[in-house]
Amino acid sequence: MSAISATGDRARLMAVAITCLLLAAGAVALLVHLRLNPSGTPIFGVSADTLPEAMALSIAILSGLLALQTFLALRRAPAAAGRPAADDRNGGAAPRFAGLFALCIAFILALPWAGFLLSGAVLVAAAAWLLGNRRHVTIVLVAILAPLLLDQFFEHAMVIYLPAGRWLP
Secondary structure (H helix, E strand, O other), X not given: OOHHHHHHXXXXXXXXXXXXXXXXXXHHHHHHHHOEOOOOOEOOOOOOOHXXXXXXXXXXXXXXXXXXXXXXXXXHOOOOOOOOOHHHHXXXXXXXXXXXXXXXXXXXXXXXXXXXXXXXXXXXXHHHHHOOOOOHHHHHHHHHHHHHHHHHHHHHHOOOOOOOOOOOO
């Protein structure tokens, strides 16, 4: 087994271990949250806010772990001297990150006026283009289907109505 293969296997094993640890921590947090008292009612109320709050917390924790993993990987293996990193040759990660951040802000600001369907389609298409996808048919299909499917899921399965915008009655 080569050194590269052993390093890759170790990294995969570490990723699986971290994933299992996060899943276990989430399960424990959920069990604590839903633990029943003697009267049979949850100690903490489960409301419409529970899922968004849990998702926001999960995304924040996972984003922090991803940032830490990236930082540690860059510290261990810096780019070869004099040779640009792959992101630098393709336009750089920082401008793409800034562009995605600006797209998310624009999506949030456009949501009340344009509605979820239109602003979501624009967000998906622009993000796909910014991240390097140049397959026009794929971009258009995903930009149309993703917001439609999400809207239908939230409206029919979860009975949560997303903003329709001022352009729809």
